[in-house]
Amino acid sequence: MAPDYYMTYEANPGSGVAAQNGNYPVRFNNKNVWQAGVTSTTVAQDAAAAQWARNQIGKPYGFPAALSNRSKFCCSHLVYAAYKDVTGVDLDTNSFPGFIHPFELFSSPETTVTYLRYLHEVTYS
Numbered sequence: 001m002a003p004d005y006y007m008t009y010e011a012n013p014g015s016g017v018a019a020q021n022g023n024y025p026v027r028f029n030n031k032n033v034w035q036a037g038v039t040s041t042t043v044a045q046d047a048a049a050a051q052w053a054r055n056q057i058g059k060p061y062g063f064p065a066a067l068s069n070r071s072k073f074c075c076s077h078l079v080y081a082a083y084k085d086v087t088g089v090d091l092d093t094n095s096f097p098g099f100i101h102p103f104e105l106f107s108s109p110e111t112t113v114t115y116l117r118y119l120h121e122v123t124y125s
Contacts, residue, residue: 009053035115
């Protein structure tokens with residue numbers, strides 16, 4: 001196994017793009033956790049998208065960041081850009097033209113939820 005097999009590459013305020021422990025049930029104890037997978041890609045393509053995201057480590061956090069921007073990332077934008085640039089799969093649903101919201105990654109016809117831990121009711125206004 002690669003040394004970072006259990007890592008995720010995330011863009012977060014303060015730290016920008018960085019590697020994080022990917023054990024979400026432990027990291028986010030007592031919180032809702034969703035994980036989605038892109039249905040049309042192979043394991044090799046997923047690995048290549050992860051490598052692309054890994055190569056962005058050190059870039060700053062930026063919200064909102066236009067979909068075409070590759071100099072800064074917010075969380076969902078990093079995932080969007082990795083799949084768009086590496087595989088050509090477009091995860092944007094156009095709910096927020098020019099930008100991507102995290103929940104678009106779950107509502108995209110290109111994805112399916114692969115893990116769900118639902119502990120709390122989530123409401124949106």
